[in-house]
Amino acid sequence: MAITGRDTYFEAFQVGQVYDHARGRTITNWDNYALTHMSMNTASAHFDLLLSTSAMDGRFKERIVAGPCTLSIVIGLTTEDMSENAFMDVGLDKIRLHAPVFQGDTLYARSEVLDLRQADRADAGLMRYRFTGRNQHGTDIASGERTVLVKRASHWADRDAAFGRKTA
Template sequence: MPGLYFEDFEIGRVFRHELTRTVTEMDNMLFSNMTLNPQPLHIDRHFCETRTEWGQPLMNSLFTLGLMIGMSVQDTTLGTTIANLGMTDVRFPNPLFQGDTVRATTEVIAKRQSKSRADAGIVEFEHSAFNQHGQLVAICRRQSFMKMKTVSA
């Protein structure tokens, strides 16, 4: 697996993920319906055109969050993460619309060895997602429980 181990992460390193994705109406409909979210802001074009300031559907923010983190996996944690411990400071400063293309970056913010397991450490990432115009559309901090290459005494 190409994922990095705890020891491989350097605080301050920024990953510019090569994977990008254009989001679609189908993404929005499927995700909103699979998560039982009937919000017309995501699934009703007529409602959005006539009753919102946006004039078009917004992408479901939890889809955007998942996509942003998912785009980081290949470069960072594929096969080397034990679990996600949490996500904090989640924000969506600009809207993401159907047809927008998303790119993402990840910065290593902090890391420490686990207090409960000698074979693991905790890495804190800051993930950021941008649309095709370079506008920040999502940002969050994520704490990931990571495997270590070597076990410390």
């Protein structure tokens, strides 16, 4: 179920809930170039078309999108439903890149709530969820687990509403 724009406070989540996130995102060469160069990644297959297309017996017809770029976009696709009310990331774990991604691929995401637990503070809880990214062909391209510290509605909904933030 996609719940874009609805309540995303800690109390709204339940272990086992699955979210097929409403939005997709088409990868551009700029996405790949920006992250590759900002992170000083020197692996030429991410920005050298000739090298990319001649490597591995010509298996690839385009530059390979850097893994951190793929992960950033997939996790970003989950945020509106999963962490709109998060204070912070607490952890990323079990990261896997299952298939190459190329410019022009459109990515989609799915999330499943794995664990909910009390945090060290009364106004938030910890949520761990599994994310899976897939391309336009339905091929899984990335997965992992993300833990976020999420606001509790009991402490924040009224304050957020006072600032014009939609809370339900």
